[in-house]
Amino acid sequence: MCRSRYRELIQRLLRLDAAGIIMPAGKWSSPTDGKRNSNGRSQIVTGDQPLAGTEIEQFVMQQTLFGAHSHIMTVPMWAETGPHFRSLIGYAGSDLECAAGPTVIGKWPVPTTNDEDYKERYFELWRASRFTGYCRATELACRDLLGVEYREENAEAIGQGIARLVGDDPAASYREVLRGRANIRWLIKDSVRSPEETRDELYPSDFVRFNYRDDELLSIRSRADVVRREQWWGRSVHSVGDLVDGLNGSISSCLETGKITCFKIGLPYERSLAFTEPTLHEAEKAFSRLMNVTPGVTLDPSSAGAGVLRMSRCSAEELRPLQDYLVHRYVRRAEAEGLPVQVHTGYLAGSYGLLSNISVMDMASFIMRYPRVRFDLFHAGWPYTEEHAVIGKEFPNVWLNLAWAWTMNPATMERTLDSWLACVPHKKIFAYGGDVGQPMCEYGYAQQARIGIGRVLSKWVQRGDMTIEDAKEVARDIMLLNGCRFHGLEP
Numbered sequence: 001m002c003r004s005r006y007r008e009l010i011q012r013l014l015r016l017d018a019a020g021i022i023m024p025a026g027k028w029s030s031p032t033d034g035k036r037n038s039n040g041r042s043q044i045v046t047g048d049q050p051l052a053g054t055e056i057e058q059f060v061m062q063q064t065l066f067g068a069h070s071h072i073m074t075v076p077m078w079a080e081t082g083p084h085f086r087s088l089i090g091y092a093g094s095d096l097e098c099a100a101g102p103t104v105i106g107k108w109p110v111p112t113t114n115d116e117d118y119k120e121r122y123f124e125l126w127r128a129s130r131f132t133g134y135c136r137a138t139e140l141a142c143r144d145l146l147g148v149e150y151r152e153e154n155a156e157a158i159g160q161g162i163a164r165l166v167g168d169d170p171a172a173s174y175r176e177v178l179r180g181r182a183n184i185r186w187l188i189k190d191s192v193r194s195p196e197e198t199r200d201e202l203y204p205s206d207f208v209r210f211n212y213r214d215d216e217l218l219s220i221r222s223r224a225d226v227v228r229r230e231q232w233w234g235r236s237v238h239s240v241g242d243l244v245d246g247l248n249g250s251i252s253s254c255l256e257t258g259k260i261t262c263f264k265i266g267l268p269y270e271r272s273l274a275f276t277e278p279t280l281h282e283a284e285k286a287f288s289r290l291m292n293v294t295p296g297v298t299l300d301p302s303s304a305g306a307g308v309l310r311m312s313r314c315s316a317e318e319l320r321p322l323q324d325y326l327v328h329r330y331v332r333r334a335e336a337e338g339l340p341v342q343v344h345t346g347y348l349a350g351s352y353g354l355l356s357n358i359s360v361m362d363m364a365s366f367i368m369r370y371p372r373v374r375f376d377l378f379h380a381g382w383p384y385t386e387e388h389a390v391i392g393k394e395f396p397n398v399w400l401n402l403a404w405a406w407t408m409n410p411a412t413m414e415r416t417l418d419s420w421l422a423c424v425p426h427k428k429i430f431a432y433g434g435d436v437g438q439p440m441c442e443y444g445y446a447q448q449a450r451i452g453i454g455r456v457l458s459k460w461v462q463r464g465d466m467t468i469e470d471a472k473e474v475a476r477d478i479m480l481l482n483g484c485r486f487h488g489l490e491p
């Protein structure tokens, strides 16, 4: 089927009533309500319109998702969502920045919202970027949730639509967008390191769970970092043992909430995943070097006592044994608790990230080192999607995760899922995670993923490599059940 025909059918599936009129926000029946809206019309069969997409594509569009990785904002933050077209930007801000090219010193690539030419410049950059996955997901969310196209001439209508969508009862509209419209059963929210961050008034406990994450500790680099730890943990830190005790205490307090389902390592934003095997002695040597106060060496202006103390700065190489030692202790705690470890691999959000840090292959020996720890490797490892495949195939303790991936590059992810299904047990694949904060974007990213997954499974059926029933079983597993099993949650 040609792309424009497919798009037309999907649009019909997603938003048109029998007369072909865009349904206003809030008029849809929830996908969890069954297949009929309040008029008794099916969402799939829109009046006399033909069925949209193939049978498996329709099935996938209705399939509940497991959000294996999310940064979903709190309900109070959702209540404060600005009635402004920018609220829908999601990750697309990075593409606008990229489209703008190198920035003049002292200037932002996109003017601030207060500038007179903000709207004009913003949409100029939008038009330059609008076929990327980031932008298309925003356009999809805008079309479906607000009933208008994401265009400059609709700027005001988009703002008004957002205000209407958030409405007078933000707790209800938050739930409606995520559970109803996006049809997501669970979101694994990244991340917490104190129990207060999991409170029910922030995140509804019937569909949000959390990972524990403390990259700052695992990439510890200065005496100032240690001082900050002492303040957070309310205890003195004089040794590597004290750091490990503090970390374990923090983890225990979070686990007591009953809402932590996994640990997370996000280190490629800071360093590579090539973890060494340092001894405690090597870690201690690095720690003492870090804490050493040597008059007249280097002033660290961010440290406690700046202007008074002069201390050694440690190179990345010198710090590595300490950081790696902490990573080992962290992962051993996960093993002791029987909890899985999520790992950021692949592309880095934003601009000018150090992309040489992102290869999962660097981590192969670490994965072998912990055969009883379940590793969840993120973002399809993009662009190393085939490296991901071989790691997923080689190691029974590895699961492969397409979180954020459909939005970064929907074209590559169709090829990726196609390839993975042909070589990795499908019970080891998580097909979705929005990896985003704004609920409207979570909706757009979820639908974008469904479209891609539907196309891939449709191909499997068309090639005769799966029956429709096979494809439905795979969809249920990769979209929902694998995530539930992995995180110990009910579907």
Ligand SMILES: [Zn+2]
Residues within 6 Å of the ligand: 069, 070, 071, 190, 435
């Ligand atoms: Zn993330």
